[in-house]
Amino acid sequence: MIKPVNELSQSELAALKMELEAEYSKYVGKNLALNMARGKPAGSLLDHNMSVLETLDDPFAADGTDARNYGILEGLPEMRKFFGDVLDIDPECIIVGGNSSLTLMYDSIVRLMMFGTGGYPAWRTLPKLKFLCPSPGYDRHFAITQEFGIEMITVPMTENGPDMDVVEKLAAEDDAIKGIWCVPLYSNPQGICYSDETVARLGRMKTAAPDFKIFWDNAYGVHHIYGEVKLANIFDACNAGGNPDRVYYFFSTSKITFPGAGVAMMAASAAERKEILKRMGIQTIGSDKLNQLRTLRVLKDAATLKKHMAELADILRPKFDIVLETLDAELRAGGYASWITPRGGYFVSLDTMPGCAKKTLELAKNAGVTMTGAGATFPYKRDPADSNIRIAPTYPTDDELQTAMKLFCVCVKLVAVKKLCGEF
Amino acid sequence: MIKPVNELSQSELAALKMELEAEYSKYVGKNLALNMARGKPAGSLLDHNMSVLETLDDPFAADGTDARNYGILEGLPEMRKFFGDVLDIDPECIIVGGNSSLTLMYDSIVRLMMFGTGGYPAWRTLPKLKFLCPSPGYDRHFAITQEFGIEMITVPMTENGPDMDVVEKLAAEDDAIKGIWCVPLYSNPQGICYSDETVARLGRMKTAAPDFKIFWDNAYGVHHIYGEVKLANIFDACNAGGNPDRVYYFFSTSKITFPGAGVAMMAASAAERKEILKRMGIQTIGSDKLNQLRTLRVLKDAATLKKHMAELADILRPKFDIVLETLDAELRAGGYASWITPRGGYFVSLDTMPGCAKKTLELAKNAGVTMTGAGATFPYKRDPADSNIRIAPTYPTDDELQTAMKLFCVCVKLVAVKKLCGEF
Numbered sequence: 001m002i003k004p005v006n007e008l009s010q011s012e013l014a015a016l017k018m019e020l021e022a023e024y025s026k027y028v029g030k031n032l033a034l035n036m037a038r039g040k041p042a043g044s045l046l047d048h049n050m051s052v053l054e055t056l057d058d059p060f061a062a063d064g065t066d067a068r069n070y071g072i073l074e075g076l077p078e079m080r081k082f083f084g085d086v087l088d089i090d091p092e093c094i095i096v097g098g099n100s101s102l103t104l105m106y107d108s109i110v111r112l113m114m115f116g117t118g119g120y121p122a123w124r125t126l127p128k129l130k131f132l133c134p135s136p137g138y139d140r141h142f143a144i145t146q147e148f149g150i151e152m153i154t155v156p157m158t159e160n161g162p163d164m165d166v167v168e169k170l171a172a173e174d175d176a177i178k179g180i181w182c183v184p185l186y187s188n189p190q191g192i193c194y195s196d197e198t199v200a201r202l203g204r205m206k207t208a209a210p211d212f213k214i215f216w217d218n219a220y221g222v223h224h225i226y227g228e229v230k231l232a233n234i235f236d237a238c239n240a241g242g243n244p245d246r247v248y249y250f251f252s253t254s255k256i257t258f259p260g261a262g263v264a265m266m267a268a269s270a271a272e273r274k275e276i277l278k279r280m281g282i283q284t285i286g287s288d289k290l291n292q293l294r295t296l297r298v299l300k301d302a303a304t305l306k307k308h309m310a311e312l313a314d315i316l317r318p319k320f321d322i323v324l325e326t327l328d329a330e331l332r333a334g335g336y337a338s339w340i341t342p343r344g345g346y347f348v349s350l351d352t353m354p355g356c357a358k359k360t361l362e363l364a365k366n367a368g369v370t371m372t373g374a375g376a377t378f379p380y381k382r383d384p385a386d387s388n389i390r391i392a393p394t395y396p397t398d399d400e401l402q403t404a405m406k407l408f409c410v411c412v413k414l415v416a417v418k419k420l421c422g423e424f
Numbered sequence: 425m426i427k428p429v430n431e432l433s434q435s436e437l438a439a440l441k442m443e444l445e446a447e448y449s450k451y452v453g454k455n456l457a458l459n460m461a462r463g464k465p466a467g468s469l470l471d472h473n474m475s476v477l478e479t480l481d482d483p484f485a486a487d488g489t490d491a492r493n494y495g496i497l498e499g500l501p502e503m504r505k506f507f508g509d510v511l512d513i514d515p516e517c518i519i520v521g522g523n524s525s526l527t528l529m530y531d532s533i534v535r536l537m538m539f540g541t542g543g544y545p546a547w548r549t550l551p552k553l554k555f556l557c558p559s560p561g562y563d564r565h566f567a568i569t570q571e572f573g574i575e576m577i578t579v580p581m582t583e584n585g586p587d588m589d590v591v592e593k594l595a596a597e598d599d600a601i602k603g604i605w606c607v608p609l610y611s612n613p614q615g616i617c618y619s620d621e622t623v624a625r626l627g628r629m630k631t632a633a634p635d636f637k638i639f640w641d642n643a644y645g646v647h648h649i650y651g652e653v654k655l656a657n658i659f660d661a662c663n664a665g666g667n668p669d670r671v672y673y674f675f676s677t678s679k680i681t682f683p684g685a686g687v688a689m690m691a692a693s694a695a696e697r698k699e700i701l702k703r704m705g706i707q708t709i710g711s712d713k714l715n716q717l718r719t720l721r722v723l724k725d726a727a728t729l730k731k732h733m734a735e736l737a738d739i740l741r742p743k744f745d746i747v748l749e750t751l752d753a754e755l756r757a758g759g760y761a762s763w764i765t766p767r768g769g770y771f772v773s774l775d776t777m778p779g780c781a782k783k784t785l786e787l788a789k790n791a792g793v794t795m796t797g798a799g800a801t802f803p804y805k806r807d808p809a810d811s812n813i814r815i816a817p818t819y820p821t822d823d824e825l826q827t828a829m830k831l832f833c834v835c836v837k838l839v840a841v842k843k844l845c846g847e848f
Contacts, residue, residue, distance in 0.1 A: 046492045056477040068470045068682040106707040258492040261714040283530040288523045290685040
């Protein structure tokens with residue numbers, strides 16, 4: 001029976017520390033070079049998708065459009081229908097992008113900054129701009145917000161999504177608050193799924209800013225690993241709440257086919273989409289339609305996609321099993337850290353004892369395991385508790401992951417013990 | 425011997441008008457539906473490039489990079505080397521984009537507007553912004569400038585490029601003038617090639633704005649049709665002139681492989697490129713590297729590209745021959761219009777008698793031939809003389825083009841005669 005670490009005496013801690021240091025130094029001797037920093041799929045996942053790269057011998061769309069040539073700004077009809085079927089969105093609300101949904105988000109902020117929308121002033125003309133940032137969250141969202149000088153307000157997460165009491169209060173009282181970042185299913189990094197109630201409240205809440213936007217980045221919308229969690233429809237919620245233009249919806253096949261060469265999309269109300277397409281038509285003649293065809297001829301329809309994702313999940317599940325089982329075996333009884341068990345997505349989020357995240361990741365790095373930097377999951381890269389760590393188990397092989405997770409747990413324990421010893 | 429139309433008597437004009445009206449009505453009866461509005465390649469050109477769509481069985485770059493996964497913001501090294509070899513640019517100055525050089529231009533304006541560059545203020549913070557627009561020019565350039573509220577100043581074209589006396593005078597005296605649009609080889613629409621002297625003067629001229637930018641859209645840099653015209657190196661010119669950061673260089677394979685699925689690039693000085701990549705890294709994780717490989721495995725190197733372009737030129741040349749021969753046979757002796765004979769590129773530019781362009785294109789449209797709208801080649805779509813017409817011969821088949829050009833010439837003549845008859 002393992003005693004919780006915070007119940008150990010100083011002499012017990014000292015002994016444990018020596019033991020962990022010895023264990024740690026064994027890993028240092030192994031000259032590891034493992035990277036768990038980003039949510040990159042492993043080669044084994046990519047290998048599963050090679051049929052996307054087969055000869056595209058018919059470059060014509062269903063309606064006869066020559067996909068090799070210019071045009072079709074909004075994307076091929078069959079690509080929009082596919083996304084619509086998969087996500088339960090009207091294809092007439094969808095715009096197909098290039099290979100990056102991040103770019104669609106960035107460009108949406110650009111348009112809001114430069115031109116505004118819905119007849120409201122361009123955001124750049126306003127004295128102050130703020131965004132709600134449920135945290136821990138996705139560092140690239142925060143980077144976009146920061147780049148444009150939009151002040152980020154941290155909102156705590158609950159097991160049902162962002163703390164809606166906080167969101168509603170802030171959005172209602174401050175018209176400088178122009179939007180919120182959401183990863184509603186298997187959130188990055190915690191794997192939290194927004195409850196129906198959360199989605200409904202986001203759709204109906206009062207906002208002081210009339211042009212408040214929900215940036216709904218459903219990056220993991222079909223990335224179920226342990227069974228399937230259903231997400232309520234944000235368009236329905238916004239319509240029911242009388243706020244039809246509130247949501248910009250983002251999705252991509254980056255983690256379905258290839259991260260470098262997927263197909264991204266955004267969706268918005270008819271009115272918003274019309275404005276976006278008008279602006280977008282100045283920026284481009286259209287996205288890569290051949291890649292739309294290439295992707296579609298493999299993913300085909302919602303049913304085929306479901307099967308495809310189940311196959312990818314079979315590759316991902318052992319990786320998540322390794323992470324969760326190692327954390328459980330190494331850290332739970334001793335009370336070294338807490339974490340949420342995700343049911344899908346790409347990450348596991350762990351909280352060390354306060355003040356221990358940075359030092360833990362430094363130790364891991366010195367032993368050859370690079371993980372997402374401490375603080376990255378919070379606005380301005382500042383985790384007030386210095387405790388959140390994003391574990392990205394998808395890139396390493398299972399063997400590498402096994403090693404990396406064992407080392408990582410040693411680091412978590414060693415730093416915790418050092419802290420309890422009063423070393424910092 | 426045909427008499428010049430402006431030397432005809434009123435009775436000769438009346439007779440000619442009846443004859444042309446009869447000829448025109450024959451075309452109306454044919455129910456034509458031909459589109460010459462845009463610089464789109466014909467199916468025969470696209471068919472020549474189908475090897476790009478063959479199975480990409482090795483998705484790894486030369487250095488082992490997995491092109492399927494995330495990363496390599498600046499583009500694959502071999503793709504940058506290819507562009508560098510073809511355009512005589514240091515690969516370290518190159519950033520590879522997605523499928524659209526237009527997007528790279530638009531996004532460059534966005535960065536200048538939002539953030540500025542080189543330590544100079546963001547353009548959005550300045551009271552007034554202007555751009556030099558050599559005209560006739562490319563309507564999509566003008567659309568970007570207009571979208572961002574940048575005042576467009578028309579600069580006349582000469583046979584050596586923009587009138588440099590005008591450019592130098594304006595750029596030197598007004599610090600609100602922030603840049604110039606250039607299509608330096610086979611300009612859109614006139615097919616004019618910038619002389620060495622023009623390039624040198626652009627590189628060394630004094631500009632009141634310290635952050636003046638040349639937007640160098642070398643869209644037709646390898647699109648020789650009747651022999652090869654050499655373009656001086658704008659980077660060398662800017663370096664020699666002591667203005668190393670002055671140029672943003674754009675190019676793409678859109679009209680080399682597929683318009684919808686080519687590979688675009690931009691190049692800039694080391695300092696500018698560093699700033700651009702830093703900003704771009706917030707917008708995207710990287711462009712489609714699989715498409716870079718796909719494109720490279722067909723185009724291979726500068727020598728292979730040269731051969732490829734010669735083959736495409738063999739398809740394009742008959743189209744340009746049809747346009748030029750028809751204009752020559754139908755319009756030259758009568759003095760109905762003037763035009764420049766291009767040696768490459770995608771367009772032929774024609775000037776009707778003043779005040780006749782709009783009516784000519786309307787007649788053509790009513791007989792089923794859609795061409796680029798009148799005025800499109802000038803800022804704000806306003807051709808002060810209402811005389812410039814862009815002929816885009818690349819999309820129709822040769823037979824269609826033959827018919828369309830004959831009809832077009834009837835329209836040019838009929839409108840000219842009507843004008844001389846005093847009808848408008």
